[in-house]
Amino acid sequence: MTATSFGILTAPQQVAYADVLRVWEEADEVPEIEHAWLFDHLLPIGGDPDGPILEGWTLLSALAARTRRMRLGVMVTSNRIRPPALLAKIATTVDHVSGGRLDLGIGAGSRPSVPWARREYEAHGLPYHDFGDSVAALDEACTVIERLWTADAPFDHHGEHVQLTGAWGNPKPVQRPRPPILIGGRASATLRVVARHADLWNIPGGDLADAVERSALLDRYCAEIGREPAEITRSIFLPVAYDDPGATRDAAAAAVEAGFSHLVLGLPAPWPPGVARWVADEVVTPSRAAGAVG
Template identity: 75%
Template sequence: MQVDYADVLRVWREADAIPEIEHAWLFDHLMPIGGDPNGPILEGWTLLSALAAHTERLRLGVMVTSNRFRPPAVLAKIATTVDVVSGGRLDFGIGVGSRPDHPLARREYAGHGLPYHDTAHAVGSLAESCTVIRRLWTEEEPFDFQGKYHRLTGAFGNPKPVQRPHPPILVGGRSSATLRVAAEHADLWNIPGGDLDDVVKRSALLDRYCTELGRDPASVTRSIHLPVSYDHPGPTLDAIGAAVDAGFRHVVLGLPAPYPDGVARWVADELVTPSS
């Protein structure tokens, strides 16, 4: 948000040439949730496909897709297209959708004619969506799906994603209900940083849910999103070190706009290399 395509493309192309940076992410909002509320913002998946076509190495994704915006079968088709365009570099991020306590996020639903259901509906819908999307990516025959929140007749995906059996699924969120969905469906789980003690407790809760399902908790990679200050990188460095020590091996650094010249190289030199 508050940036144009040329700026995002510049940063991603620069990052694509820096081996220390393994992955790059967009977010999924239709109106800005910070800065000028009427400022520019591009649709995340369309932009991701364009950036996939202009990069060669970076793994890429949306951190995270709002399950409230698109029907799951449509989202599965969009994600497959990005995996094909990228040559199999997609990490598929998905979550419940905007928090109910964020007024700037809530307005984008009314502004686009989209319903905003309660949390129980949203979490149940997310779980069914993960099932539908995985089946569309992997099943070789059309199928029907009759869930509580989603119903499909003759559902089928062709082509399949490049990655087999399917792109890694990243579920984002911190609520216990979302963690249950992550325990069942996620290859990676992402949580915003901040209160590390709470983050660690949430990770332990995910461990418990995985165990209850008969799943090895270590099979879910722990991912954390940390904000970056260009003027004061020290706190970010400290946060990276603490997160890694707590078992988070997948670190996403949030870069504020406007992006300085050479910002990807700066990230590698000032934040990634010292941390490793």
């Protein structure tokens, strides 16, 4: 049975750098919290739409330098925002800054039907293609990133979405052969990319029955290409309510029972003092003590 791990996600919107840093430094001293995550948006998706928001990868590198133990990542970075070869270089740098603690979280990007998503892309002059195109681009991006991390010589890549000449990754990531790749999403097309490339798959919570159905579909896609489904750790996002930790404990127990062993607890801002210790004491430890999670 896969061991269960608990992590936190702190969305860097409507907050200051000092706020995020405080929570991550606190969490790094709490062994029950094994990983920590940011998200990848350029304009707020909650609260004041014109409020402050920090860029995910720059912030992640700063936090990597100020922590020593937790694994860390962006859940999930949008493949629409940065060319994959550039993303591979950024991720390699964070892996070095962190001493080899990076999980690369990546996804196709939000669907065109989501109004706030289109707004943030248009505001930054970024292309916003249809979802089918973005999933195909994600598949190719993962191929390019993996090759940059592992190739022993410069190479060219002339694909449908990525054109590279003399591509070369040096230095390589600290983690060998490469950092783990976490792909987020629930669409069937995305799950085919997960089956080909991912070490972890994350679904953003919601209806657990749907998550179970999506996980079974991923199993089938793995079988189609001859991959063992158990090679892909199942991850789920669970929101935390400070006034009702029991609801999160119940959700965690149900998720683990359903086969999800990588649990990401979303901590809403503003973050109370000692929130990392609180979530360990009120959610993680009771869940383990009850035998619901391993």
